[in-house]
Amino acid sequence: MARLATAWAIFQGLLLESLPFLLLGVTIAALARWLVPQAAWVRRLPRHPLLAPVVGALLGFALPACECGNVPVARRLLASGAPLGTGFGFLFAAPVLNPIVLASTWAAFPDQPWLLFARPLGAFVIAIALSALLGLMGERALLEPALLEERRLTQPLAEVGLLERGSGVLGAAPIPISPRPSSQSISLSDVLLHSGREFLGLLVLLVLGCALAAAVQSWLPRAWLLAVGSAPTLSVLALMLLALVVSVCSSVDAFLALGFAAQVTPGALLAFLLLGPVVDLKLAGLFTVLLRPKAIAVTALAASLLVLLIGQWVNLVQL
Amino acid sequence: MTLRLRWSSLSLPLLLLLWGWVMVWSTASGRLDLLLRSVYHPIVAVGGGLLILIGLLQLRLLLRRKRAGQASQTLPRGWWLTALVALAIIVFPPQPSFNDLASSRPSSLPEAPRLAFVLPPEQRTLTEWVRLLRTQPDPSLHAGAPVSISGFVLKRPGEPAQLARLMVRCCLADATPSGLPVLWPEGFDPKPDTWLDVKGKMVTQEHDGALRNVLEPSSLKVIPRPERPLEP
Numbered sequence: 114m115a116r117l118a119t120a121w122a123i124f125q126g127l128l129l130e131s132l133p134f135l136l137l138g139v140t141i142a143a144l145a146r147w148l149v150p151q152a153a154w155v156r157r158l159p160r161h162p163l164l165a166p167v168v169g170a171l172l173g174f175a176l177p178a179c180e181c182g183n184v185p186v187a188r189r190l191l192a193s194g195a196p197l198g199t200g201f202g203f204l205f206a207a208p209v210l211n212p213i214v215l216a217s218t219w220a221a222f223p224d225q226p227w228l229l230f231a232r233p234l235g236a237f238v239i240a241i242a243l244s245a246l247l248g249l250m251g252e253r254a255l256l257e258p259a260l261l262e263e264r265r266l267t268q269p270l271a272e273v274g275l276l277e278r279g280s281g282v283l284g285a286a287p288i289p290i291s292p293r294p295s296s297q298s299i300s301l302s303d304v305l306l307h308s309g310r311e312f313l314g315l316l317v318l319l320v321l322g323c324a325l326a327a328a329v330q331s332w333l334p335r336a337w338l339l340a341v342g343s344a345p346t347l348s349v350l351a352l353m354l355l356a357l358v359v360s361v362c363s364s365v366d367a368f369l370a371l372g373f374a375a376q377v378t379p380g381a382l383l384a385f386l387l388l389g390p391v392v393d394l395k396l397a398g399l400f401t402v403l404l405r406p407k408a409i410a411v412t413a414l415a416a417s418l419l420v421l422l423i424g425q426w427v428n429l430v431q432l
Numbered sequence: 433m434t435l436r437l438r439w440s441s442l443s444l445p446l447l448l449l450l451w452g453w454v455m456v457w458s459t460a461s462g463r464l465d466l467l468l469r470s471v472y473h474p475i476v477a478v479g480g481g482l483l484i485l486i487g488l489l490q491l492r493l494l495l496r497r498k499r500a501g502q503a504s505q506t507l508p509r510g511w512w513l514t515a516l517v518a519l520a521i522i523v524f525p526p527q528p529s530f531n532d533l534a535s536s537r538p539s540s541l542p543e544a545p546r547l548a549f550v551l552p553p554e555q556r557t558l559t560e561w562v563r564l565l566r567t568q569p570d571p572s573l574h575a576g577a578p579v580s581i582s583g584f585v586l587k588r589p590g591e592p593a594q595l596a597r598l599m600v601r602c603c604l605a606d607a608t609p610s611g612l613p614v615l616w617p618e619g620f621d622p623k624p625d626t627w628l629d630v631k632g633k634m635v636t637q638e639h640d641g642a643l644r645n646v647l648e649p650s651s652l653k654v655i656p657r658p659e660r661p662l663e664p
Contacts, residue, residue: 115529115531115532115625116529116532118526118527118528118529119528119529119532119533121524121526121527121528122466122467122526122527122528122604123528123533123603123604123605125458125463125467125521125526126467126468126526126603126604126605127603127604127605128517129454129455129458129464129467129468129476129603130467130468130472130476130602130603132451132455132476132479133455133475133476133478133479136479136482136483137479140482301493302490302493305486305489305490305493306444306490308486309444309445309448309486309487309490310444312448313444313447313448313508313510313511313514314508314510316451316514317508317510317511317513317514318510320513320514320517326605327605330605331536333536359605359606360605361601361602361603361605361606362602
């Protein structure tokens with residue numbers, strides 16, 4: 114019973130801490146929708162496989178929030194027709210490449226300047242690699258159906274046919290489509306309605322993610338994860354697992370890492386700081402508004418593999 | 433039918449108002465003191481206020497334009513889940529067992545002390561003592577120093593009970609314990625999760641072949657859990 118009460122408290126802590134950041138992300142997405150409804154600039158972003166994710170990652174400096182807030186903004190970018198690479202670059206790298214996260218990393222590890230360079234660099238590498246990998250799957254297999262429909266409405270007919278837009282398929286069930294960008298500005302009430310629905314939709318997934326993270330945290334002793342701290346490979350794997358389970362925001366994970374920095378290898382420390390902002394239990398639900406389940410699985414596996422390799426390489430160099 | 437449609441269209445602003453209220457009320461009622469580091473409290477309150485504002489704005493727009501009947505979309509099931517969770521948060525306050533939470537987590541290595549060196553020993557908190565003892569590992573330096581601290585009883589399986597505090601960087605999810613070993617008086621059975629105010633002095637004790645500092649109490653008083661039990 115005590116454990117259940119503790120899990121309930123952890124759940125509340127995680128949820129209430131994440132909600133303002135989720136709201137911030139939805140608000141920025143709503144403002145972007147209201148102020149630049151056509152978002153033509155989004156579709157003019159570079160499509161180069163290397164340049165697109167780099168530009169997306171750099172957009173993170175405009176949104177000083179953690180990964181929860183990034184999901185609605187990344188969804189808005191993709192729905193507005195942004196190149197896939199830019200959307201994914203933003204989604205995966207921006208939680209690290211923003212002023213607050215870099216400042217907190219510096220504040221937590223002032224005596225380890227290598228971490229201040231390795232963390233953003235690693236985030237860039239992961240974002241570029243994941244964008245390239247996911248790009249191979251094709252939009253239809255990659256994007257969540259409602260997002261795909263919304264995205265195709267913004268693409269020129271030269272690229273997407275009428276049938277592919279899904280707006281006139283005979284015999285098919287009507288597909289609920291969000292208000293499309295038009296030449297006229299969108300009214301405030303429409304923006305409010307849409308962002309309110311988006312917030313509640315994401316909140317459902319955030320609730321599920323926080324419940325999962327709280328349950329795993331309460332019934333999986335953290336000491337087990339840290340018991341292998343000094344073994345090069347095992348420590349990287351253990352800290353990756355810890356990042357998945359703990360699910361704290363990227364804006365504070367450096368301070369959490371500080372707590373066990375002396376007990377683990379440098380590669381494991383970097384692995385913790387790189388993987389958490391890309392994949393964790395709390396994000397598992399939120400990603401379903403962007404990606405199909407298969408794409409989420411590919412993302413999680415590929416990100417884990419990349420982080421493991423980076424962590425191993427750092428251990429090899431530093432040990 | 434009209435009533436159902438009206439309710440479904442009203443549900444959006446009402447749910448936003450409910451969640452805004454949960455966030456503002458959690459801050460105002462002091463519940464967040466048990467859940468989050470204090471630096472995040474205003475952020476939650478401002479977020480809640482913003483949600484209430486958006487909810488009221490939506491409600492006003494809805495009523496003014498009489499659009500209640502237009503919203504024919506059915507209410508997503510997940511929204512009901514969020515309503516239930518919001519109500520559960522209001523009805524069931526967090527009652528975490530700090531002992532349970534700390535038992536499954538290793539003690540962290542806190543950063544170097546700042547004020548602990550200049551503070552008189554009896555004014556140091558438990559966390560400051562732990563930081564000091566870890567950065568100044570010569571136990572004889574602190575032998576005989578007066579101690580006046582409070583904390584909860586942490587009883588890990590197979591280990592003697594300690595007096596501990598939880599430190600958070602963000603929220604309970606990342607809480608890590610810092611504990612001091614205590615020479616409990618004969619016949620005193622420290623119950624896990626009990627909060628104690630302890631006065632005494634620091635002494636040395638041999639442990640695993642090495643000297644370490646241990647708190648020897650001269651007085652022990654059971655106290656209620658402090659309003660702000662988490663330490664940064």
